[in-house]
Amino acid sequence: MLQNTGKLSGCTVFITGASRGIGKAIALKAARDGANVVVAAKTADAHPKLPGTIYTAAEEIEAAGGKALPCVVDVRDEKQVSIAVENAVQKFGGIDILVNNASAISLTGTLETPMKKVDLMLGINLRGTYMTSKLCIPHLLKSKNPHILNLSPPLNLNPVWFKNHTAYTMAKYGMSMCVLGMAEEFRGSVAVNALWPRTAIQTAAMDMLGGPGVVNQCRKVEIMADAAYAVLSKPVSYTGQFVIDEDVLIKEGIKDFDVYAVKPVYCGGFHIQVILCFLTSFWTKSQRSFRNRWRIMAPLLRSLLAVLQPPEDPSPTYLILSREASVQSWSKQRREFTNLS
Numbered sequence: 386m387l388q389n390t391g392k393l394s395g396c397t398v399f400i401t402g403a404s405r406g407i408g409k410a411i412a413l414k415a416a417r418d419g420a421n422v423v424v425a426a427k428t429a430d431a432h433p434k435l436p437g438t439i440y441t442a443a444e445e446i447e448a449a450g451g452k453a454l455p456c457v458v459d460v461r462d463e464k465q466v467s468i469a470v471e472n473a474v475q476k477f478g479g480i481d482i483l484v485n486n487a488s489a490i491s492l493t494g495t496l497e498t499p500m501k502k503v504d505l506m507l508g509i510n511l512r513g514t515y516m517t518s519k520l521c522i523p524h525l526l527k528s529k530n531p532h533i534l535n536l537s538p539p540l541n542l543n544p545v546w547f548k549n550h551t552a553y554t555m556a557k558y559g560m561s562m563c564v565l566g567m568a569e570e571f572r573g574s575v576a577v578n579a580l581w582p583r584t585a586i587q588t589a590a591m592d593m594l595g596g597p598g599v600v601n602q603c604r605k606v607e608i609m610a611d612a613a614y615a616v617l618s619k620p621v622s623y624t625g626q627f628v629i630d631e632d633v634l635i636k637e638g639i640k641d642f643d644v645y646a647v648k649p650v651y652c653g654g655f656h657i658q659v660i661l662c663f664l665t666s667f668w669t670k671s672q673r674s675f676r677n678r679w680r681i682m683a684p685l686l687r688s689l690l691a692v693l694q695p696p697e698d699p700s701p702t703y704l705i706l707s708r709e710a711s712v713q714s715w716s717k718q719r720r721e722f723t724n725l726s
Contacts, residue, residue, distance in 0.1 A: 387611035393418040402487030405437040406588035410606035416451025425458035460513030511559030539627035568625035583631040608645040
């Protein structure tokens with residue numbers, strides 16, 4: 386994992402949706418440097434299904450070495466956001482970093498998505514991100530190394546990222562468009578970037594959306610926290626970037642990503658290294674012709690690569706469905722392989 390360097394010591398970090406999940410993980414990472422963290426989230430009382438409140442998150446932040454200010458904030462409410470920003474400035478003297486993490490999700494098609502959910506996603510993801518940024522920027526402009534980091538995907542207009550969940554993609558791309566516009570508008574004054582995961586991340590929301598089978602293929606929230614820390618530690622000249630967590634950490638020298646896995650990568654019960662050894666042994670020892678060997682191995686390798694290599698701009702639908710389908714495909718090909726060999 387990426388080690389803390391102390392670069393965020395004394396910085397004030399305003400994080401929306403920081404009571405749990407990725408937002409809290411970023412908060413704890415910053416706290417280990419001795420940062421001041423504003424926990425801006427809705428959950429003041431314990432939720433029946435979701436863990437954590439702004440107060441429990443604040444306790445963890447202070448236990449990790451930081452200072453915390455829990456604020457009840459619905460990012461759709463301008464008054465609540467304004468009060469939180471004012472309280473942060475009053476308590477800590479300013480704001481150095483804004484992380485727009487709060488988000489709503491509904492992976493449903495056009496006919497299956499009620500307008501109430503459309504309004505919720507656009508209100509939190511797009512409007513909430515824009516408004517929180519707008520209210521924080523006057524204070525960010527006074528910081529020595531100000532950053533805005535939106536947890537949103539690279540902009541890609543390929544219809545595949547829209548067709549199954551148009552409303553959600555519109556809302557998340559709205560966050561990304563804030564990056565595109567504000568990075569140029571405030572170039573040289575405030576760094577504005579976007580961060581998105583290479584794989585699905587295990588959070589309470591993912592547990593509810595995908596079920597236990599998908600969770601086992603996720604990575605831990607710490608990978609996003611480490612990647613965010615790397616981005617936020619960069620100078621203000623690093624701006625307008627749409628980065629993937631894994632790519633950021635590779636550039637930071639991280640080579641072992643198994644530490645971030647909820648469960649080591651398996652395909653149909655076989656560990657990747659075992660599979661590769663098995664295929665290599667088959668290729669070198671089989672008495673079959675080159676053509677027959679390749680005919681058997683090619684689909685196996687395609688299925689394996691599909692599991693290991695998600696696309697550059699992964700969408701939630703891909704992460705939830707396609708990797709699971711690839712595992713099922715591998716299992717089917719393995720059975721066929723057993724019969725043929």
